Amino acid sequence: MRLLIIGGSSFLGRATAEEALRRGDSVTTFNRGLSDADVEGVEAVRGDRTSDDDLAEFAGREFDAVVDTCGFVPEVVGRSAAVLRSSGAFYAYVSSMSATTTWPVAITPDNAPGQDCPPDAGPDDGDYGKLKAGCERAVTETFGDRALVVRSGLIIGPHENVGRLPWWLTRIARGGEVLAPGDRDVPMQLVDARDLAAFMLDAVLAGTGGTVNATGPRGNATMGSWLADCVTATGSGATLTWVADDLLLAHEVEPWTELPLWMPPGQEADHVWDSDTAEAERLGLRSRPVTETVHDTWTWLREAGGVQPAQPPRRYLDPHGIDPDKEARILAEHHRLAG
DSSP states (O other), X not given: OEEEEESOSSHHHHHHHHHHHHTTOEEEEEXXXXXXXXXXXXXXXXXXXXXXXXXXXXXXXXXXXXXXXXXXXXXXHHHHHHHHGGGTOEEEEEEEGGGBSSTTTSOBOTTOOBOSOOTTOXXXXXXXXXXXXXXXXXXXXXXXXXXXXXXXXXXESTTOSSOSHHHHHHHHHTOSEEEEEXXXXXXXXXXXXHHHHHHHHHHHHHTOOEEEEESOOTTSEEHHHHHHHHHHHHTOOOEEEEEOHHXXXXXXXXXXXXXXXXXXXXXXXXTTTOBXXXXXXXXXXXXXXXXXXXXXXXXXXXXTTSXXXXXXXXXTOOOOOOOHHHHHHHHHHHHHHHO
């Protein structure tokens, strides 16, 4: 298969390039060369997808499939899609569950309505989820039944450039007492980037169009199990101290970011981990054990020196992780209240 990956050097794009090469596909990547080194074996085309001149590199080229892993602005995605429409390719666009009108306030079914956002919206016309919905429309209006919209859930794995699992691993590797947030039994839905990459390549090879939720099965981890996996993977001997949601909120801990993936009840987000994945599983999405993903991510981090690698800033993401002094204050208050 002749594959073009928009992105292709970091996290999901990198996993997609590596899996495609493993299968014997011919892989071209298109990126600015800022995030990470290219995967050995790809044809790397340098350029910025916001530039018409750079996009013109692909005018007249033919591909069997395009996998778009880094589209965040509808107007920009629409221009890329317009240039590639004549390539004969099948177009897979990586969206997000947050593009829907349901997530995280209700169960998110497959083909849930997307948020109201036009396909030519600019970067200031909405938040991350709304703009993702506009990007979906930009792709589907251009490619029709040759388009697959992959609404990804929470992606983890080696080369993660968001900083959620890497932050927890880096913190736990320091050892000592670690603040563990809320209810350890909260069920999660996590998907390894490598499994998502394999699923997308299978889908585009089969010409499977439509819109599908693509994440792990509900309950493939809990907050307690995945943090325990981090302790085991790092071998740090860290101890987890579970602190109640109310105390964390009283100390103004920011859900989701200061303690990554912690979302207490009552935050209008009671269905963060409640997306229907039956269709993706029917189409072949298989999720490896989260324990394996945590182990492999720590192996990658150790190769990077045991700390989360610096990543270029992205305006739609807040930094992850709680200040050590704030963590210590909360733990002290927890112990005081516990007597």
